[in-house]
Amino acid sequence: xxxxxxxxxxxxxxxxxxxxxxxxxxxxxxxxxxxxxxxxxxxxxxxxxxxxxxxxxxxxxxxxxxxxxxxxxxxxxxxxxxxxxxxxxxxxxxxxxxxxxxxxxxxxxxxxxxxxxxxxxxxxxxxxxxxxxxxxxxxxxxxxxxxxxxxxxxxxxxxxxxxxxxxxxxxxxxxxxxxxxxxxxxxxxxxxxxxxxxxxxxxxxxxxxxxxxxxxxxxxxxxxxxxxxxxxxxxxxxxxxxxxxxxxxxxxxxxxxxxxxxxxxxxxxxxxxxxxxxxxxxxxxxxxxxxxxxxxxxxxxxxxxxxxxxxxxxxxxxxxxxxxxxxxxxxxxx
Numbered sequence: 001x002x003x004x005x006x007x008x009x010x011x012x013x014x015x016x017x018x019x020x021x022x023x024x025x026x027x028x029x030x031x032x033x034x035x036x037x038x039x040x041x042x043x044x045x046x047x048x049x050x051x052x053x054x055x056x057x058x059x060x061x062x063x064x065x066x067x068x069x070x071x072x073x074x075x076x077x078x079x080x081x082x083x084x085x086x087x088x089x090x091x092x093x094x095x096x097x098x099x100x101x102x103x104x105x106x107x108x109x110x111x112x113x114x115x116x117x118x119x120x121x122x123x124x125x126x127x128x129x130x131x132x133x134x135x136x137x138x139x140x141x142x143x144x145x146x147x148x149x150x151x152x153x154x155x156x157x158x159x160x161x162x163x164x165x166x167x168x169x170x171x172x173x174x175x176x177x178x179x180x181x182x183x184x185x186x187x188x189x190x191x192x193x194x195x196x197x198x199x200x201x202x203x204x205x206x207x208x209x210x211x212x213x214x215x216x217x218x219x220x221x222x223x224x225x226x227x228x229x230x231x232x233x234x235x236x237x238x239x240x241x242x243x244x245x246x247x248x249x250x251x252x253x254x255x256x257x258x259x260x261x262x263x264x265x266x267x268x269x270x271x272x273x274x275x276x277x278x279x280x281x282x283x284x285x286x287x288x289x290x291x292x293x294x295x296x297x298x299x300x301x302x303x304x305x306x307x308x309x310x311x312x313x314x315x316x317x318x319x320x321x322x323x324x325x326x327x328x329x330x331x332x333x334x
Contacts, residue, residue, distance in 0.1 A: 011067060011244075014133040018028075018056045018126075021123035027272040031057050054128045059257025062264035066191075068239045069262035070103035072164050072326065073191050076218035077266035078107055079328065080275045087158035087187070089113040093180055094147045096120065096141070098127035100191070104158065105136055113142040115154045119147050121283060149175040162191040163236045165201045177205045181212035186272045188214065192238030194261025198279040203230070214267035219283075219326065224302035235283060235298075237326035238261045278328030285325045293320035297329055 005013070038318035081283070086108035092100045104114075114137065118124050124142040131137040145151060149172055159180040165173045180188050183314060190205045192198035203226055206216065216223045219237065228235055238259045268275045283294035292310045299305060307329075311322035319331050 001315055007102050008067070008071075010134050011102050011130070011135060012064065014130045015060050015063060027170045031061050043046045051128070052122050055120070055122045059130065061068075063097055063099050065241045065258075065260040066099040066163050067103050067106075068241050069260050069264070070100040070189075070191050071106050071162065072239045072262070073189050073218070073264035073266055074103055074107040074327075076264075076326070077187060078188060078266075080217035080266070080277050081187075081268065081273050085186075085273055086110070087112060088259065089156040090115075090158045090160070091156040091183060092151060093151070093153050093159065093161045094114045094118055094131070094167070095162070095175060096097075096123040096159070098131055098137075098142075098162040100133070100162040100189075101127075101137060102141060104160065105134065109136065111136050111139055112124070115155070115156070116140060116142050117147065117151070118142075118143045119145060127130045132196060140326045143201055147176060148172040149178050151176060153213065155183050156199075157186040158189070159184040159187075160189045160191070162203070163193065165190070165192055165205065166198065166234060168226075173201060173204065174208060177213075178212070181209055181214065183298060185269065187217070187268045188257045188264065189264065191264040194238070194263050196231075196234045197227040199234035199236055199263040200230065202235075202265050206265040206267070209265065209267040213269065215270050215275060216265060217265040217268050219264065219281045219298075221277045221280050221298060221328075226297065227240075227302055227304045229268075234263070234323070236261050237294060238262075238285075253264050257276070280329045282323055282325055282329050286320065286323050288321060293323070295329060297322065 048207065057184055087104065089112050090104050092236045095101055096118050101114055101116055116173050117129060121144050124144060131140055139278055148168065153159065161176060161180050168176065188209055190202055192201050210223060221236050226235065240257050242258050263334045280297040281301045282295055283298050287294040292308055297307055309317050311317050316330065323329060
């Protein structure tokens with residue numbers, strides 16, 4: 001039976017003591033290097049997380065944000081599939097310290113077979129250590145593997161590829177997405193930073209998943225070509241994340257939160273699990289004006305459009321005022 005604490009709360013508690021034995025200067029240096037890789041400044045063919053200092057800094061600094069981004073993507077998948085569906089098993093490619101594994105557990109509670117694949121043994125060791133705080137993650141296997149063309153992915157209902165494609169060469173990215181598609185019996189979820197480059201990687205993954213016979217469940221309300229013109233704009237979303245003490249130490253910020261921008265695609269095998277994508281998706285922060293709300297939408301016809309909702313729309317106007325960037329539109333039952 002689940003403890004009263006949510007997975008998010010349990011994760012925060014587990015992360016709280018990671019930096020006790022790491023000098024502040026070492027933590028800051030590790031974070032600076034990780035930020036450079038996160039922004040795509042250092043293409044790699046090797047693990048970004050090299051030692052205990054790296055993985056401790058990463059887990060404390062980045063894991064809360066990657067957890068929230070992955071959970072948002074998985075929540076959108078959960079909203080598109082039947083309510084009684086949950087993944088019978090989960091494989092997390094490039095899972096590192098396990099953010100996506102925690103996010104799957106937060107979205108669909110309960111024990112299930114889980115395999116976390118990563119090429120950095122220090123990340124796997126720390127992920128295993130953190131996961132000990134959550135009894136439902138006890139069955140997880142933390143397995144070292146080179147994330148690239150020769151990757152062997154254990155079959156599972158759900159395969160996640162979260163915040164790892166940016167570390168790979170183009171050839172390896174394609175191979176990893178293809179391996180995820182071949183291993184997933186039900187669904188694949190790919191999450192990347194919400195930058196133009198991150199969106200481009202998600203878009204390429206989306207195309208390969210469609211080519212493998214999957215259909216998009218979220219965020220797109222269709223499986224047609226993305227209507228956004230590359231180079232002019234990019235599809236991304238935002239989730240609010242509580243700042244850790246390391247965030248405040250490194251950034252010197254006074255706010256207790258920051259907003260994590262991310263891009264993602266969730267795709268399903270139509271023969272295995274039915275998906276009912278939303279009629280539309282809010283793709284920009286809603287603009288609230290006096291007596292009206294402006295919503296920028298991607299719709300089921302594969303087009304971008306703006307919808308104006310006014311007080312005359314009654315209950316729908318109240319829903320629009322509460323709508324957030326990334327929400328389905330119109331809301332269920334509206």
